[in-house]
Amino acid sequence: MSLESIKYTRGSLEILDQLLLPLQTRYVKVQGVEDGWKVINKMQVRGAPAIAIVGCLSLAVELEKDNNADKKIMRQEIEGKLNYLVSARPTAVNIKLAADELINLANSLSADETVTPEEFKERFVSRIEGMLIKDIEDNKAIGRYGCEAILKSLEGDGPVRILTHCNTGSLATAGYGTALGVIRSLRESKRLDHVYCTETRPYNQGARLTAYELVHEKIPSTLIVDSVVSALMNSRRISAVVVGADRVAANGDTANKIGTYQIAIAAKHHGVPFYIAAPLTSIDMALRSGDRIKIEERPEREMTHVGEHRIAAPGISCWNPSFDVTPAALIAGIITEKGVFAPDKLSEINSK
Numbered sequence: 127m128s129l130e131s132i133k134y135t136r137g138s139l140e141i142l143d144q145l146l147l148p149l150q151t152r153y154v155k156v157q158g159v160e161d162g163w164k165v166i167n168k169m170q171v172r173g174a175p176a177i178a179i180v181g182c183l184s185l186a187v188e189l190e191k192d193n194n195a196d197k198k199i200m201r202q203e204i205e206g207k208l209n210y211l212v213s214a215r216p217t218a219v220n221i222k223l224a225a226d227e228l229i230n231l232a233n234s235l236s237a238d239e240t241v242t243p244e245e246f247k248e249r250f251v252s253r254i255e256g257m258l259i260k261d262i263e264d265n266k267a268i269g270r271y272g273c274e275a276i277l278k279s280l281e282g283d284g285p286v287r288i289l290t291h292c293n294t295g296s297l298a299t300a301g302y303g304t305a306l307g308v309i310r311s312l313r314e315s316k317r318l319d320h321v322y323c324t325e326t327r328p329y330n331q332g333a334r335l336t337a338y339e340l341v342h343e344k345i346p347s348t349l350i351v352d353s354v355v356s357a358l359m360n361s362r363r364i365s366a367v368v369v370g371a372d373r374v375a376a377n378g379d380t381a382n383k384i385g386t387y388q389i390a391i392a393a394k395h396h397g398v399p400f401y402i403a404a405p406l407t408s409i410d411m412a413l414r415s416g417d418r419i420k421i422e423e424r425p426e427r428e429m430t431h432v433g434e435h436r437i438a439a440p441g442i443s444c445w446n447p448s449f450d451v452t453p454a455a456l457i458a459g460i461i462t463e464k465g466v467f468a469p470d471k472l473s474e475i476n477s478k
């Protein structure tokens with residue numbers, strides 16, 4: 127059983143406060159979009175799919191308390207609240223795509239005179255609830271396709287060693303995970319020998335979250351400092367790198383956690399296939415290439431302190447981009463719930 131980052135029943139939402147993991151397990155109530163914006167912006171919940179799901183569920187719980195009987199006012203308020211939620215963190219595209227889908231739904235429900243305000247609310251909230259279930263199904267499909275592609279790319283039936291970066295598991299999604307979902311599927315195939323996960327400074331998603339998930343499920347794994355990646359590839363045979371994505375551009379360029387780009391460069395140098403694992407909700411076909419992706423910059427305190435303890439010299443200036451963009455040329459394949467695609471073949475997804 128993987129960890130539950132989101133606890134939802136109609137009208138009630140709690141999220142696991144990931145700032146406190148792995149030492150404290152505490153759930154935080156989310157009672158509306160204000161709370162939703164805050165827990166996303168503070169990174170109490172994080173991970174591109176989880177951000178979209180928690181953001182939209184925060185709207186669903188707020189709507190449950192709303193007795194508004196005017197559909198046009200409801201539609202207008204929904205659009206404003208979704209645009210507000212999208213502003214919590216700019217790089218991951220999932221919440222923007224979800225907001226666009228829900229605004230379209232609200233527009234059509236509002237315009238349809240046969241739909242009562244009660245039906246409007248019921249159908250709108252049900253669509254959001256469907257995202258929770260669909261995300262887990264998508265992640266399991268990503269796991270299967272990724273496992274199949276990696277095993278197929280290997281000669282013989284030797285041990286499979288995977289390197290991953292950041293956290294892409296049950297703590298970044300509705301469950302099972304994307305890149306960590308591929309790792310879970312490799313484990314289920316009984317071919318997984320070992321997982322290496324990077325610390326992922328400065329938020330330490332790897333040391334605090336991925337290591338927590340791997341230990342929780344007794345998956346053989348080793349934590350490494352971010353700067354060990356090239357030495358690892360030089361000294362041990364790594365079968366593949368599998369990481370997540372926050373926004374994949376139409377040409378396959380991919381924004382992911384800071385440090386991903388240099389891992390891809392190291393993988394190229396060492397002949398290690400580098401895969402992105404991401405649901406279609408992370409792919410932004412409206413964006414031609416990765417140089418147009420807005421990269422979030424986080425507060426310098428996230429670099430200079432660990433908790434309350436300062437680790438950097440006072441007065442030093444800091445640059446803390448939260449993501450970088452890996453060019454499509456360094457990516458062997460993009461693993462989605464519809465299959466594995468070469469970076470330049472994403473336009474073929476909808477024909478699958």
Ligand SMILES: CSC[C@H]1O[C@H](OP(=O)(O)O)[C@H](O)[C@@H]1O
Nearest residue numbers: 172173174294298370371382383
């Ligand atoms: C399946 S999670 C995708 C993505 O989100 C993470 O970023 P953050 O922890 O800042 O939300 C990381 O880039 C993961 O690869």
